[in-house]
Amino acid sequence: MSLKNNFIEKYGLYEKSSEIPIPFADDMNKLNAHIQQYIPITEERLLALSEFFETRTYDKKEFLINEGALCKEKFFINKGFLQTCFTKSNGIVQTVDFSLENWWATDFDAFSKGGKSQYTIQAIEKTEVVVLSAGNQERLLRQYPELERYFHLVFQRAYAATQNRIRLLYEFSREELFEHFIRQYPAFVQRVPQYLLASFLGFTPEYLSKIRKKHIS
Structure with missing residues (x-):
């Protein structure tokens, strides 16, 4: 899979859902379809x-996980948009990831170890998620071992997306990086608040504003 396609799969921008709530009977539809994309299952x-999952809705700016809290859950996004970030020693909040529809989000290291999260995960817009707790995941994988392959393939793709982002950071200048993003992923750039996009790209909001103005002119 190309670098562009890897990013498109994660940030690639699925069509934004409507504001109409998804009925309870349909809560698992997106996750079930996602599972079927990766593994054969009856x-x-x-x-x-x-029975292993729970559906929740988070309002804009509501926290799913707080930095320093025990990480016992992971989240599949049915509708909405999440930010993963941490607070530096100087008090600046650094965005490290975004998660959109059809993606999983948590502090995966802390989730696997039952430890404290190194990250905060916050809803950027009203977001509906399917929640899998650590305990339910253990039961799920015992009863449905084929799901091990599903999670393996999903997180293999996630790791590839992370590697590709690191490559972009090393390959391009700051201005080239922004131009690359707005050219290749315009819907993603429009959906993210400017200050969060700046944090994600490693810019200050002022520098991003300067580049935007230069690009427009």
């Missing part, structure tokens, strides 16, 4: 998975 087994 409809009967797929429908039985719902």
Whole structure:
């Protein structure tokens, strides 16, 4: 998969959902479809998975995980947009990741170890997620071992996306990096607040504003 396609798969921008709430019966539809993209699984087994998951809705700016708190859950995004960040020693909040529809989000290291999260995860807009707790994941994988392959493939893609982002940071100048993003992923750039995009790209908001003005002119 190309660097562009890797980014498009993660940030690539799925069509923004409407504000109409998804009925309870459909809460697992997106996750089930996502699972089927990665592994063969019977409809009967797929429908039985719902007992392991919980659906929640978070308002804009509401926290799903706080830095320093025990990380016991991970989140599949049905609708909405999440930011993963941490606070530096100088008090500046550094954005390290965004998660959109059809993506998983958590502090994966802390989740796997049952430890404290190094990151805060916050809803950028009203967001609906399917939640899997650590305890339910253990039960899920015991009863449905084929899901091990699903999670392996999903997080393999996630790691590839992270590697590609690091490559972009080393390959381009700051201005080239911004121009690359607005050219290749315009919908993503429009959806992210400017101050968060600046944090994600490693810019100050003032520098990003300067580049934007230069690009427009």
